[in-house]
Amino acid sequence: MTIDELLKQHNLRLTKPRQQVFDVLRQSAVPLTISDIAKKCKNVDRASVYRTLVTFDQLHIVSAVAIGWKSYYELAEPFIPHHHHLYCIHCQNAEPIQTPELEQLVGYLSRKHQFAVVKHHFELEGICKNCQQTKQYKK
């Protein structure tokens, strides 16, 4: 399923701003804030970035990731593999990880509470392996 097809299924058009937001997200190794996205989308009005993200969220093209008190955005399945993050509060890096055990747990909790899960959020914040070894952090 391409983004073009997905949009057309909903009578929406693949316009230049939408293409640019999508490309910016695809090329980023880490989740981005709205400001990050707006800055990287030259010649695209900020309002269009907002409107595009709402549209993309509704079509599940993007997903929101909360880290600390801020929201970040990244492509969702099937555009990138499902994953979660190890966010280092020292170096700020967000390392993606696969967590099949978590996906199982979500299924279990869904059955246990008779709750129809639409999506789940899971993020870890802490100190990454590298930063644990830096002088700066040991002080």
Added chain:
Amino acid sequence: MTIDELLKQHNLRLTKPRQQVFDVLRQSAVPLTISDIAKKCKNVDRASVYRTLVTFDQLHIVSAVAIGWKSYYELAEPFIPHHHHLYCIHCQNAEPIQTPELEQLVGYLSRKHQFAVVKHHFELEGICKNCQQTKQYKK
């Protein structure tokens, strides 16, 4: 450990605004937005609410919960038991749940990735048991 003691340990004072924000959070069954909190804290300036939440976050008196694209706040341990939420996208209710299996998983992932976890976020969004049975939702 009372909030008063916790503040004093850091040379901070238990003032009226701080007491009010704490009480509002304690009395709420669900996580609140900053606006919710500000509205419920009569006679407290909005700026003080912001400053109080920053302070409370640093002392781990509150924790932030991301639901959808918004941030909510609630008391953290040890002021209320550690828990996560089932957030119903239909009726908007956030039901707290205990998830010992998740806590174990966090420990496992921490060891596996040699990542020193400081905090973890986990939320489920979907349709609650009640709403699955309403006519409105079945349409």
Added chain:
DNA sequence: GTACGTGCAAAGATTTTGCATCGAT
């Protein structure tokens, strides 16, 4: 008395909205 905190007000940033125009089909 001495900081720390507050309220107030202003500034700064973010997000939403209306509308005329543009562009994809």
Added chain:
DNA sequence: ATCGATGCAAAATCTTTGCACGTAC
């Protein structure tokens, strides 16, 4: 030609900051 989408500008919100005054200790 039609209808959705955009850019622009204005409005509405949200968040931060400086400073004089209050108040907890």
